[in-house]
Structure formats: C-alpha cells, structure tokens
Amino acid sequence: MKIYVSYAQPDSDFAASVAKQLMVQGHHVWMDQLSLLPGDNWQLAAGKALQDSDAMVVLLSPNSARSQGQQHEINYALGSDQYAGRVIPVFIRPTKEYPWILDRFSTVQADNDPAEVGRKINQVLRKGRLMDRLTKTRKVFKGYT
Numbered sequence: 001m002k003i004y005v006s007y008a009q010p011d012s013d014f015a016a017s018v019a020k021q022l023m024v025q026g027h028h029v030w031m032d033q034l035s036l037l038p039g040d041n042w043q044l045a046a047g048k049a050l051q052d053s054d055a056m057v058v059l060l061s062p063n064s065a066r067s068q069g070q071q072h073e074i075n076y077a078l079g080s081d082q083y084a085g086r087v088i089p090v091f092i093r094p095t096k097e098y099p100w101i102l103d104r105f106s107t108v109q110a111d112n113d114p115a116e117v118g119r120k121i122n123q124v125l126r127k128g129r130l131m132d133r134l135t136k137t138r139k140v141f142k143g144y145t
Helices: 009-024 042-052 068-078 100-104 114-142
Strands: 002-006 028-030 055-060 087-091
Touching: 002 009, 002 042, 002 068, 009 028, 009 055, 009 114, 042 068, 055 068, 068 087, 087 114
Parallel strands: 002 028, 002 055, 055 087
Antiparallel strands: none
C-alpha cells in the first residue's frame, strides 16, 4: 500500500522512524524527508505523492496545530475519495488541537517505540482492507437479489 506520512516538522525524527517501520512491513511510504532529493520541487512532489497514495498516516502532537502544511495535507485527505477509511490519526503526544473529524477514524496511541506504532498502523490498514473487500462483496451480491 502507498502511504503518505503527514507530520509537523518538529516531529520529523519520530515520523522518519515510523515511516521506516512501515517500509520494513512492505509498504511504499512517502515522507518528504526520506523521499525528496536536493533540488526537488517540494510542493510538486508532495502534491503528486498525495494524489498517488492510498492511505495517510497523520502524526498528531501539539506541534500539529501550528503546522499549516500538515493542516492542508489533512484537508486534502479528508476531501478525497481515495483516502476513504484510510486516514489514520496517530497521537504521538497528547493534544486537543486537531480537526474534530479525526475522532471518527481508527486512531493509534503512540508510545516511544516506532516499531510498535508501525505494527498498530499496519493492523488498522489490514482491518480497513478487509472492510473494503466486504463492502465490494456486498455490492456484488446485492446485484443478484
């Protein structure tokens, strides 16, 4: 699965650790710090990655409320059908300042272990893929009734 990692810049070290764990689990991960080369057009590359990704991991902390870039990424995902059911809020530090709609998604509470956070994210993604398959199956069978 192609995963876009959204985070506030002060949280970049933890975000990179989580992204690497998701890669170890076989996901294609886009994170600016790991995916861009010197001289790349950040906005163009980020826009293409947002369009090409299947899921978004949103790392939330008190820094998130101050990150306009992260807010734009979240808004894009929430308004895009391709991310339906595959926006995963991950609370890396307690905060109450985040878009309220994220409470409707399966959230992950992070500890200080990026490997464990990666496993929890993977579980949420697997559950989402199972639900996608069930929904598609119901649509197929609904046509036969």
